[in-house]
Amino acid sequence: MSTVAAQQRLISPHGGRLVDRLGERPDGVESLERLTLTSREVSDLDMLATGALSPLEGFMGRGDYERVVDEMRLANGLPWSLPVCLAAAAAPRGDRVALEDESGRLLAVLEVEDTYAYDKQREAELCFRTTDTDHPGVARLFAQAPLYVGGRVTVFDRVPPSFPELAMDPAETRAGFAERGWKRVVGFQTRNPIHRAHEYLTKGALETVDGLLIHPLVGETKSDDVPAATRVECYRILVENYFPADRVVVSAFPAAMRYAGPREAIWHAICRKNYGCSHFIVGRDHAGVGSYYGTYDAQLIFDEFEAHELDIEPMFFEHAFWCKVCAQMATPKTCPHGGDDHVFLSGTRVREMLANGELPPVEFSRPEVASVLIDAYR
Numbered sequence: 001m002s003t004v005a006a007q008q009r010l011i012s013p014h015g016g017r018l019v020d021r022l023g024e025r026p027d028g029v030e031s032l033e034r035l036t037l038t039s040r041e042v043s044d045l046d047m048l049a050t051g052a053l054s055p056l057e058g059f060m061g062r063g064d065y066e067r068v069v070d071e072m073r074l075a076n077g078l079p080w081s082l083p084v085c086l087a088a089a090a091a092p093r094g095d096r097v098a099l100e101d102e103s104g105r106l107l108a109v110l111e112v113e114d115t116y117a118y119d120k121q122r123e124a125e126l127c128f129r130t131t132d133t134d135h136p137g138v139a140r141l142f143a144q145a146p147l148y149v150g151g152r153v154t155v156f157d158r159v160p161p162s163f164p165e166l167a168m169d170p171a172e173t174r175a176g177f178a179e180r181g182w183k184r185v186v187g188f189q190t191r192n193p194i195h196r197a198h199e200y201l202t203k204g205a206l207e208t209v210d211g212l213l214i215h216p217l218v219g220e221t222k223s224d225d226v227p228a229a230t231r232v233e234c235y236r237i238l239v240e241n242y243f244p245a246d247r248v249v250v251s252a253f254p255a256a257m258r259y260a261g262p263r264e265a266i267w268h269a270i271c272r273k274n275y276g277c278s279h280f281i282v283g284r285d286h287a288g289v290g291s292y293y294g295t296y297d298a299q300l301i302f303d304e305f306e307a308h309e310l311d312i313e314p315m316f317f318e319h320a321f322w323c324k325v326c327a328q329m330a331t332p333k334t335c336p337h338g339g340d341d342h343v344f345l346s347g348t349r350v351r352e353m354l355a356n357g358e359l360p361p362v363e364f365s366r367p368e369v370a371s372v373l374i375d376a377y378r
Contacts, residue, residue: 015055025156040256049155050169059086061114061150081266087144114150166252174276182210186279187272197320200329219256261293262301322363
């Protein structure tokens with residue numbers, strides 16, 4: 001099968017084509033008015049450039065923004081669950097602005113198509129289901145400048161990836177899947193080390209598809225999340241020792257966490273569709289934080305779209321545990337025994353054990369993974 005034919009077997013990008021907003025550095029860019037991007041906006045910019053946020057070609061104008069916040073759709077009706085916006089303190093004076101990161105490095109030019117005020121309370125309530133500033137996504141939103149600037153971007157310089165060995169743009173993951181002859185690919189979003197429960201559900205999903213994309217998020221997370229470098233080392237050890245190498249790809253997902261729970265689950269699924277995934281794992285409290293969302297709200301939100309409207313197929317899993325009676329990993333769907341027979345540790349208890357240099361039980365975490373975490377906590 002030719003490469004083109006193999007690529008055509010894969011799921012289509014969201015909206016039908018993979019956007020490419022990479023271009024040459026234009027003359028005179030140094031003289032343009034500049035907008036400084038936060039680290040989250042830099043992550044969004046890079047994903048706009050490579051098509052990870054297809055069909056978006058730039059930061060959202062008012063029409064897309066309003067309909068996304070209200071209805072989880074772009075202005076043209078295509079499903080989309082979270083704003084991708086650029087905040088500014090004042091309206092740009094010209095019809096083009098240069099975009100720079102916080103160090104002053106010029107990255108892109110934006111063609112100014114729209115500048116508009118927005119309601120932070122409304123965006124928080126509808127997108128995060130709360131206006132509580134203890135929620136990290138709400139706190140970031142409320143700290144933003146008061147205007148949004150929308151328009152197409154052309155990215156001429158990219159911030160070097162945190163993990164070059166794992167950096168694969170959507171065109172590259174798609175090419176890799178096609179080379180392997182994969183058509184059905186399941187994506188796994190994670191911002192935590194993979195413990196036995198995650199291993200169980202990813203392997204369960206892998207039984208039904210051609211390949212697995214382990215796609216750890218490496219953009220900005222909150223301060224008490226496990227650092228990306230530690231997580232990446234855990235993924236490497238786990239895949240080398242416990243997964244079939246020819247059926248798994250590990251690649252970095254450059255997005256920043258929004259902690260928007262249900263809406264972010266939809267957004268994560270759409271992004272993975274752009275990377276070539278036909279299926280996407282949605283587990284317990286996906287992209288959640290604290291107790292702002294119900295345990296399975298991130299699964300229930302998929303019912304708000306028509307069957308196959310998103311195209312990518314969600315795979316729903318309940319919380320997995322080791323059952324002493326079954327003598328294996330299980331979930332409430334497959335295990336008839338009570339909680340006393342289940343090995344379950346809270347994240348707080350695991351962190352306490354790691355900080356004390358104690359290995360969590362093998363039923364909870366592979367010892368090789370726990371050893372990496374112990375070193376990190378020390």
